[in-house]
Amino acid sequence: MDGYRIDSIWRAMRLGQHTHAIDLLKQVLADDPQSAVAHALLASNLIAQGRLHAGEHELKIALSLDPNTAWFYLTYARLCTLKNRLKEAIQYCEQAQSLEPSNPEPLFMLSEIYLQLDERQAAEACLKEAARLDPDSRRLEIAFGEFYFSGGKLDQALQHASEALRADAGDADANLLMGKLQLALGNSDDAEYHAKFVISNNPSSKEALRLFSHVKMRRNPFLGLWWRLNSKIAALGNTKGAFVIIMAFLFFNLLARAILDMGYPTTSLVLSLGWVALVLYSWISIPMYHRALKKELEEFSFRKDY
Amino acid sequence: MAGYDIIDEPKPRLQENFIVDPTVIFFVSIFLPLLWVPPFQGQYWLPFVWVIANGYLLGSPTLKKEIGISIAGILLWLGFSIGAVYLTQLSGFALEATAPYIRILSKGIFFLALYLVVLKQSAPYAVYSYVKEQASH
Numbered sequence: 001m002d003g004y005r006i007d008s009i010w011r012a013m014r015l016g017q018h019t020h021a022i023d024l025l026k027q028v029l030a031d032d033p034q035s036a037v038a039h040a041l042l043a044s045n046l047i048a049q050g051r052l053h054a055g056e057h058e059l060k061i062a063l064s065l066d067p068n069t070a071w072f073y074l075t076y077a078r079l080c081t082l083k084n085r086l087k088e089a090i091q092y093c094e095q096a097q098s099l100e101p102s103n104p105e106p107l108f109m110l111s112e113i114y115l116q117l118d119e120r121q122a123a124e125a126c127l128k129e130a131a132r133l134d135p136d137s138r139r140l141e142i143a144f145g146e147f148y149f150s151g152g153k154l155d156q157a158l159q160h161a162s163e164a165l166r167a168d169a170g171d172a173d174a175n176l177l178m179g180k181l182q183l184a185l186g187n188s189d190d191a192e193y194h195a196k197f198v199i200s201n202n203p204s205s206k207e208a209l210r211l212f213s214h215v216k217m218r219r220n221p222f223l224g225l226w227w228r229l230n231s232k233i234a235a236l237g238n239t240k241g242a243f244v245i246i247m248a249f250l251f252f253n254l255l256a257r258a259i260l261d262m263g264y265p266t267t268s269l270v271l272s273l274g275w276v277a278l279v280l281y282s283w284i285s286i287p288m289y290h291r292a293l294k295k296e297l298e299e300f301s302f303r304k305d306y
Numbered sequence: 307m308a309g310y311d312i313i314d315e316p317k318p319r320l321q322e323n324f325i326v327d328p329t330v331i332f333f334v335s336i337f338l339p340l341l342w343v344p345p346f347q348g349q350y351w352l353p354f355v356w357v358i359a360n361g362y363l364l365g366s367p368t369l370k371k372e373i374g375i376s377i378a379g380i381l382l383w384l385g386f387s388i389g390a391v392y393l394t395q396l397s398g399f400a401l402e403a404t405a406p407y408i409r410i411l412s413k414g415i416f417f418l419a420l421y422l423v424v425l426k427q428s429a430p431y432a433v434y435s436y437v438k439e440q441a442s443h
Contacts, residue, residue: 019436022312030309046312051429054314238425246418253410261403 009041016204018045036066040075047079048204055079070100077109081116089113104130108143115150123147138164142173149181157181172198172205179211183218191215199297216292223292226285249275315437316430317365325363325434328427331356332420350416351380357423366430372423379419387412 005028012021025042028035043058059076066072073096080089090113097106107130114123127143134140145160158181164174179194192215198208217227233241252275260268311317318325335353344352354376361369390408394401 026310026312033310042312046314051312051314051433054312057313239422242418242421242425246414246421249417250410250414253413254407257406257410 013041013045014202016048016202018048018204021045022049034065036062036069036072039065040069040072043079044075047075047082052079052083068099070096070103070106073099074105074109077106077113081109081113086113086117102133104133104137104139107133108139111143111147115147120147120151138167138171139173141167142171142177145177145181149177149184154181154184158185170201172202172208176205176207176211179208179215183211183214188215188218203297212296213293216296220292223285223289226282226289229282248278252278314367314430314433316367316434318434319363319365321363324360325431326360328357328360328424328431331360332424335420336417350383350412353420354380354423357420357427361427361430364427364430364434366427368426368430372426375419375423375426379416379423382419383412383415386415 005024009021009024009028012018012024022042022045025038025045028038029042032038039058039062043055043062046052046055046058056076056079059072059079062069062072063076073092077089077092077096080086080092090110093106093110093113097103097110100106107126111123111126111130114120114126124147127140127147130137130143131140141160141164145157145164148154148157148160157177161174161178161181164171165178168174175194175198179191179198182188182194183191191211195208195212195215198205199212202208213227217224233244236244252271256268256271256275259271331353335349339349343349358369358373358376361372366372387408390404390411391401394404394408
């Protein structure tokens with residue numbers, strides 16, 4: 001890849017313009033289909049867009065062309081965590097670590113994976129090892145902050161988040177951690193400030209948009225209920241989510257019919273209307289939520305080079 | 307964008323004017339039977355035919371899976387409906403009493419299968435829409 005293209009691709013990725021980065025990488029791969037780095041970068045962008053299947057395909061190509069680059073394995077580990085294949089993700093992190101033993105990044109990711117597996121001791125051990133390898137790493141404070149936050153130790157998490165922000169007030173991860181902490185502490189104004197700060201620098205940051213949405217929904221009980229319902233169903237994945245929705249449909253309708261057959265037409269009617277109300281509520285909430293979010297985002301001032 | 311092909315990008319065929327958002331098919335299959343009931347229980351299988359035709363025109367990379375889920379869904383719906391009627395008669399219950407429950411459950415099976423197919427097709431449709439939008443600029 002030539003220097004100009006690399007610069008353009010990195011710039012697009014840094015600004016969260018993944019679609020633009022993908023277009024550039026497609027041009028690069030049309031000229032040089034054997035570029036492992038281009039395949040891996042394409043995979044990173046596809047993963048960022050949630051196109052995990054295509055991302056995995058590109059990563060397999062990248063690794064077949066070059067099996068000795070640590071960050072390819074780290075990207076694969078990230079993909080596996082998103083697909084909830086956590087054991088596999090651990091293996092890829094370990095492979096990355098064996099290729100670059102002095103790099104703390106695989107340990108940070110391992111710590112995140114162990115936290116997801118609720119193996120807190122292993123997660124802490126990874127962070128301590130990362131601290132030994134690179135005591136000056138900026139990531140360290142954030143990783144420890146996340147570790148304590150996930151364990152409910154908000155005071156310790158706050159200490160690390162403040163330290164991370166003191167070292168670099170513009171760091172997106174540090175701001176997000178502080179935002180999440182402030183929201184957990186009930187300071188939604190502060191949480192909003194941090195979310196807005198990250199969005200103004202990177203409007204494609206899903207984490208920041210999620211935090212911002214959490215803040216907005218916390219303040220709006222009507223949409224907040226839908227947001228929570230929607231988040232819970234989305235977290236289950238497509239298939240399980242579909243099952244839950246259909247089960248709710250069956251539960252309401254079968255119950256209403258059974259109650260009608262038992263001779264309580266009014267109760268049955270109320271139940272049927274309840275189902276209709278729930279459906280209408282979930283339909284109305286979507287455009288309302290999008291409108292509210294769009295209105296807020298329109299007021300943002302983004303950085304000049306975005 | 308000419309050049310390298312990403313595997314999840316659809317390759318639309320010539321008649322791409324007929325391609326619709328798969329969620330439209332889902333909503334039509336909910337509301338249309340309220341106004342008009344197609345013959346031969348068409349409300350239960352026509353949406354699958356439509357969604358598969360849509361996937362074909364779209365050049366959906368997940369078309370085989372979509373066809374698989376559709377066939378499984380139709381067979382499950384058919385098997386359940388016939389089996390439930392047969393069991394009702396075998397156990398001596400009046401079909402008039404169990405029919406509303408059978409109808410609700412069979413609708414549940416139908417919507418579950420259709421929902422899964424539509425979800426599967428929504429991803430390639432989103433990529434198709436994006437590519438089309440980029441080409442128009």
